[in-house]
Amino acid sequence: MEADGAMAMDAVQGLTAHPCAGVGETSRVRFDQVLHHHRPELLRYLRTKVPNEADAADIAQDACARLLLYRDRPDSGVDPRLMLFRIARHLVVDYYRHQGRQHAGEHVTLDDAGPLPSSDPSQVDRIAAEQALQALKRTIARLPSRQRLVFMLNRFQGLTYAQIARKLEISETMVEKHIARAMLACRNAVGDPRR
Numbered sequence: 001m002e003a004d005g006a007m008a009m010d011a012v013q014g015l016t017a018h019p020c021a022g023v024g025e026t027s028r029v030r031f032d033q034v035l036h037h038h039r040p041e042l043l044r045y046l047r048t049k050v051p052n053e054a055d056a057a058d059i060a061q062d063a064c065a066r067l068l069l070y071r072d073r074p075d076s077g078v079d080p081r082l083m084l085f086r087i088a089r090h091l092v093v094d095y096y097r098h099q100g101r102q103h104a105g106e107h108v109t110l111d112d113a114g115p116l117p118s119s120d121p122s123q124v125d126r127i128a129a130e131q132a133l134q135a136l137k138r139t140i141a142r143l144p145s146r147q148r149l150v151f152m153l154n155r156f157q158g159l160t161y162a163q164i165a166r167k168l169e170i171s172e173t174m175v176e177k178h179i180a181r182a183m184l185a186c187r188n189a190v191g192d193p194r195r
Contacts, residue, residue, distance in 0.1 A: 031071045034080040035064055042088055049092045059095060063088040132190045139189035143182055150175055151182035 039060065046056035067084050121129070140148060150168070153159045154175075159167070161175045168175075 028071055031080055035067065035084070038081050038084055039064065042084060045085065046088060046092070050095060055095065059088060059091045062091055066091075135189040136186055139185050140182070143185060147178045147182050150178035154179055 042060050042063065043056055046059050047053065050056050050059065063084055066087050067080065070080075070083065140151065143151065146168075150164055153164050153167070154161070161172045161179075164170075164175045165172045
């Protein structure tokens with residue numbers, strides 16, 4: 001196959017003469033011209049059929065080499081371009097068959113895979129979340145009354161700093177300070193290192 005590939009490249013690039021030079025030279029030259037002319041088109045086609053450039057180039061090379069086997073046969077009326085693409089299409093099918101056989105041993109049934117991981121939080125995670133929630137409730141209850149009120153209006157009722165400032169008749173800066181202090185206390189309660 002390697003010798004066929006080298007012969008195909010030489011014929012496609014027009015670098016060497018065929019060993020049977022002189023026999024049907026006109027049809028051979030026309031055949032080689034068709035091959036040379038359609039190889040870029042063939043590569044574009046194959047790049048859409050296989051996952052990578054190297055495999056496309058290998059399949060194109062094999063298709064050209066196989067087509068060369070028909071070069072010295074009497075003209076059968078078959079279009080060389082059509083034959084080239086038909087050969088390439090069959091090689092793509094062979095390529096995927098080979099890929100399937102290569103990965104056949106990798107198949108694992110669901111029974112053999114064992115239990116699938118659950119997306120539900122584990123019991124430990126649920127307990128930790130419940131403990132953090134209880135710590136936050138205790139911390140909020142212990143905040144100074146004005147700070148607790150500002151924090152709850154913002155976080156639980158969704159009021160803006162400006163709305164809270166108007167409602168409580170304090171400055172927005174004071175609202176910001178109350179919320180910042182309350183957030184710091186909450187972070188400390190759940191052990192959040194951001195400060």
